Amino acid sequence: MVGPLEQAILAAMIFVIMLGMGASLTPRDFVLAFRRPYGLLIGLVSQYGFMPLIGFGLASILPVPPVVAIGILIISCMPGGTTSNMFTYFSKGNLALSLLMTVNSTLFGVLLIPLLLVLYAGALEVDIPRENVIVTLVLLLVPVAIGMGLRKMNANVGAVAEFGGSALGLFFILFLVVSWIPRNWGFLMETGWATYAASIGLGVIGMAIGYGFARALRLHPRNARTISLETGIQNGPLAIAIIAFTWPADEAQAVMAVPVLYSLFIVIVSTAVTLIFRRANLAAEQKLPDGLL
Numbered sequence: 001m002v003g004p005l006e007q008a009i010l011a012a013m014i015f016v017i018m019l020g021m022g023a024s025l026t027p028r029d030f031v032l033a034f035r036r037p038y039g040l041l042i043g044l045v046s047q048y049g050f051m052p053l054i055g056f057g058l059a060s061i062l063p064v065p066p067v068v069a070i071g072i073l074i075i076s077c078m079p080g081g082t083t084s085n086m087f088t089y090f091s092k093g094n095l096a097l098s099l100l101m102t103v104n105s106t107l108f109g110v111l112l113i114p115l116l117l118v119l120y121a122g123a124l125e126v127d128i129p130r131e132n133v134i135v136t137l138v139l140l141l142v143p144v145a146i147g148m149g150l151r152k153m154n155a156n157v158g159a160v161a162e163f164g165g166s167a168l169g170l171f172f173i174l175f176l177v178v179s180w181i182p183r184n185w186g187f188l189m190e191t192g193w194a195t196y197a198a199s200i201g202l203g204v205i206g207m208a209i210g211y212g213f214a215r216a217l218r219l220h221p222r223n224a225r226t227i228s229l230e231t232g233i234q235n236g237p238l239a240i241a242i243i244a245f246t247w248p249a250d251e252a253q254a255v256m257a258v259p260v261l262y263s264l265f266i267v268i269v270s271t272a273v274t275l276i277f278r279r280a281n282l283a284a285e286q287k288l289p290d291g292l293l
Contacts, residue, residue, distance in 0.1 A: 013171070018147070022147020023148070042213075047079060051206050051234065052076050055072050055075065056073065058198045058202060066126045074128075074239050075258055078235045078238055079113075087270045090274050090278070092222065101226075106144070110137045140238070195257055195258060199258050200269065203233065204232070207233075207269070211224055211225070211231075234262070237263070
């Protein structure tokens with residue numbers, strides 16, 4: 001399913017994506033994050049409270065085999081993806097909040113992702129090699145640190161790295177379309193409806209719950225749109241990389257099914273949701289209250 005050449009390309013793309021995320025950070029970002037614990041808490045609850053629970057519910061209710069259920073759990077436990085920042089911008093959301101939530105979920109993910117996978121995998125009685133997952137997550141902090149170093153040394157170089165990482169996140173979807181799908185067409189045709197339902201439903205349900213959660217807290221509509229997108233859009237490339245580097249090729253195909261399909265469908269879902277948000281955007285909403293939230 002994923003050959004040595006594709007593994008090397010995937011590793012290089014993940015490195016650049018995480019490098020770009022690191023280049024978007026400065027020490028001041030972390031100071032601001034902890035000065036506003038309310039926003040930090042909302043982000044963590046949305047990303048690591050709602051999404052893994054939604055994934056567990058889909059894996060429990062839908063008639064999918066255990067290997068596919070593992071894939072559902074992995075993608076649902078991932079941090080937010082950089083794609084959410086782009087859709088937040090187009091939906092006239094709060095881009096600063098979007099970046100903050102993406103960064104926080106990625107950094108806290110090193111601790112929370114293994115714990116959540118162990119918790120929910122145990123409830124579903126499936127086995128996930130958590131040691132390999134932890135090693136992969138820790139290694140991914142290296143390009144983040146390098147990106148931060150580049151930003152500190154030279155702001156222009158950091159800006160280029162940041163743009164490259166964001167652009168490569170979208171290119172990754174095209175890479176799947178032209179590389180993975182044609183070679184696995186037969187597998188996709190044999191894949192049951194439940195796998196497709198999980199791939200689409202995870203993002204749709206996540207965005208709906210994220211938006212409802214934000215509105216229940218009486219947050220500004222722009223912030224509600226942001227939290228909706230940040231909740232539903234997961235880091236698909238990271239999930240696929242973890243699977244490719246953890247499971248042998250013969251098992252990885254089934255485990256990777258939902259993360260790959262999710263990565264493809266989330267662009268369509270996010271585009272539709274962004275169009276809805278833009279139409280609902282009122283002039284009165286453009287004035288943000290003081291503070292991030």
